[in-house]
Amino acid sequence: MNDRDHVSEEELNAYVDDELPADRRGVVEAWLSTHPDDAARVAAWRKQAELLCHRYGHLEYEMPPPRFSLDRLSRRRFGALAAVAASLAAFMIGVAAGWTVHGMETEKPSDLVRFTNDALLAYRLYTVEVRHPVEVTGDQRPHLVQWLSKRLGAPVQAPELDKQGLKLVGGRLLPGPTGPSAFFMYENPSGERFTLYCGHISNGETALRYTSGGQNAAYYWVDQNMAYVLSGPMETGKLHEVAQAAYDQIDRRTAPPG
Amino acid sequence: MSEFRERIEAAIPALRRYARALTRDAETADDIVQDTLVRALRSEHLFHGGDMRAWLYTILTNLNRNRLRTLARRPVVSPIKDTDATTSGPDSGGRDIVRALEMLTEEQRSALLLVVLESLTYREVSEVQGVPIGTVMSRLARARNEIKAYLDGERPALRRVK
Numbered sequence: 500m501n502d503r504d505h506v507s508e509e510e511l512n513a514y515v516d517d518e519l520p521a522d523r524r525g526v527v528e529a530w531l532s533t534h535p536d537d538a539a540r541v542a543a544w545r546k547q548a549e550l551l552c553h554r555y556g557h558l559e560y561e562m563p564p565p566r567f568s569l570d571r572l573s574r575r576r577f578g579a580l581a582a583v584a585a586s587l588a589a590f591m592i593g594v595a596a597g598w599t600v601h602g603m604e605t606e607k608p609s610d611l612v613r614f615t616n617d618a619l620l621a622y623r624l625y626t627v628e629v630r631h632p633v634e635v636t637g638d639q640r641p642h643l644v645q646w647l648s649k650r651l652g653a654p655v656q657a658p659e660l661d662k663q664g665l666k667l668v669g670g671r672l673l674p675g676p677t678g679p680s681a682f683f684m685y686e687n688p689s690g691e692r693f694t695l696y697c698g699h700i701s702n703g704e705t706a707l708r709y710t711s712g713g714q715n716a717a718y719y720w721v722d723q724n725m726a727y728v729l730s731g732p733m734e735t736g737k738l739h740e741v742a743q744a745a746y747d748q749i750d751r752r753t754a755p756p757g
Numbered sequence: 758m759s760e761f762r763e764r765i766e767a768a769i770p771a772l773r774r775y776a777r778a779l780t781r782d783a784e785t786a787d788d789i790v791q792d793t794l795v796r797a798l799r800s801e802h803l804f805h806g807g808d809m810r811a812w813l814y815t816i817l818t819n820l821n822r823n824r825l826r827t828l829a830r831r832p833v834v835s836p837i838k839d840t841d842a843t844t845s846g847p848d849s850g851g852r853d854i855v856r857a858l859e860m861l862t863e864e865q866r867s868a869l870l871l872v873v874l875e876s877l878t879y880r881e882v883s884e885v886q887g888v889p890i891g892t893v894m895s896r897l898a899r900a901r902n903e904i905k906a907y908l909d910g911e912r913p914a915l916r917r918v919k
Contacts, residue, residue, distance in 0.1 A: 543905050
């Protein structure tokens with residue numbers, strides 16, 4: 500056998516991918532007929548491709564959700580507020596139409612996913628607000644916490660984030676996927692804003708988790724049937740520190756005594 | 758709708774498929790696809806004909822790489838997997854193809870998926886990844902061997918997080 504008859508690993512790959520020059524196909528096929536190990540590998544690689552296509556191929560036939568409408572996405576050029584308005588409108592339409600009759604939605608998002616989406620939406624909507632970012636200002640903290648706890652029917656807490664350089668701007672009551680939600684806004688001296696959104700949820704407990712959308716990101720968790728979403732700007736390292744501090748305080752508060 | 762937009766729109770299902778397999782997380786994948794589309798729409802003036810799909814795959818691959826870099830800077834984060842989301846599918850629990858993908862480096866995974874799932878040529882993948890064809894071929898070969906070893910039940914190499 501001379502060098503021309505030897506088949507390399509890369510040629511075997513190229514054979515599987517139909518990338519082989521025509522004059523090498525016959526050589527590779529002859530090689531495979533006399534090298535069962537390589538023939539088995541080629542078969543295994545083809546099987547991998549089959550598994551991948553089986554697992555992910557359906558997306559090619561799935562109607563993309565409305566969020567991918569190019570008209571809507573291109574409106575984002577006119578600024579973040581237009582995008583917020585568009586997604587808020589889409590969200591309202593989604594609520595009005597209901598998930599089940601919404602033919603294009605093939606996967607119903609979990610409460611927690613809807614919760615974090617709402618929280619990020621509220622973050623984007625209110626943190627850009629200069630004159631009326633909150634309903635009740637942070638200097639009325641006890642009143643704010645008492646009011647929101649009453650409306651949610653469970654004690655809520657505005658964590659102390661002074662050590663993270665954040666002061667409470669205030670809060671407001673918002674609609675959430677499962678009922679009323681409490682919304683607290685914090686701000687640091689350079690004007691970066693972070694928000695905490697919380698409300699009831701039936702899911703079990705989770706650890707601190709991360710999600711992102713656009714320029715913003717959030718850490719979220721569930722503790723004693725209450726979901727919390729701490730949102731902030733994505734590109735600063737502060738978010739995790741702030742979320743961890745809030746998580747620790749709320750975790751400590753709700754921990755069983757003893 | 759302009760021809761440019763029509764071609765972008767036609768590519769959305771394939772972009773979602775690639776992103777889903779690349780990130781193994783439905784939400785993250787769709788976020789990246791959305792960012793890809795926004796970026797493409799803004800960069801119409803930068804697109805001088807040629808293969809629209811390869812161009813979009815390039816944007817998506819780069820956005821995902823940036824995302825992983827950002828994640829890498831945040832140490833104490835649990836994976837972006839919502840247990841409620843349908844990420845694991847019916848074949849979870851054992852050594853399935855999704856878990857096998859986790860064994861690969863990001864470059865290997867991207868090369869394999871672009872070839873196998875998206876039917877790009879080696880040349881197109883080399884453009885998307887910005888590396889010579891030879892590098893694409895060795896990434897592919899390694900990816901396939903790694904997956905085969907994993908599915909055959911060998912212990913995964915201690916590499917993983919990338």
